Amino acid sequence: MDHSGAHPVKLYVYDMSRGMARQMSLLMLGKQLDGIWHTAVVVHGKEFYFVGEGINHCSPGGSSLGEPDFVVDLGSTEVPEEIFMVYLTSLGESTYRGDKYNLFEHNCNAFSNEVAQFLTGKKIPSYITDLPSEVLSTPFGQALRPLLDSIVINPGGSNITGQR
Structure with a gap:
């Protein structure tokens, strides 16, 4: 296991709308959105x-x-894997337990932003973190909010705290 040196840190960005936001947002929201972003x-x-x-x-x-x-290349980190996993486990038992998830206020992008700052001291791009307020600033976004609040994104994977 490598205990020294810098480890690259990347932000993987997914458009949950698969291109639909780019095509439909101006019509539906009155403003252009390039995607509905999920990050890791x-x-x-x-x-x-x-x-x-x-x-x-x-x-x-x-x-x-x-x-x-x-x-998105976020740079690199000196934080070793063992320390990072301890940090993630503590987040997973507190701020980022599953029941704390909220599509607008406390989502994958809030997590990515916090983790990026822990690892590199840098935030993720603001066009990603600003997206919920952009949507909610529109009448259509406000009308859809009850529906959108109930959405939970779950792309699978293994839970770090072993909870299912």
């Missing part, structure tokens, strides 16, 4: 993400979402 942090050879059952991981690109739409 890839470090130490695994992809980590927060979903309705907590913090999960899989091999990079190995969830039911397949390959990401694009990848």
Whole structure:
């Protein structure tokens, strides 16, 4: 196990609308959205993400979402895998338990943003974290909110705290 040096950190970005947001958002929301983003942090050879059952991981690109739409290079981290897993486990038992998931306020992108800052000191791109407020600022977004709040994204993978 490598205890030294820098480990690359990537943000995998998936468009949950599979291109529909780009085509329909202006018509439906009155503003252009390029995608409905789900993100995951890839470090130490695994992809980590927060979903309705907590913090999960899989091999990079190995969830039911397949390959990401694009990848953002977040730089590198000196944090070794053992320390990172202890950090993730504590998040998984507190702030990022499955029952804390909320599509708008506390979702995969909030998790990716927090983890990215822990690892690299850098945030993920604001066009990803600002998306919920962009949608909710529209009348259509407000009308859809009760429905959207009930959505839980679950692309599978293994739960880091072993909860199912």
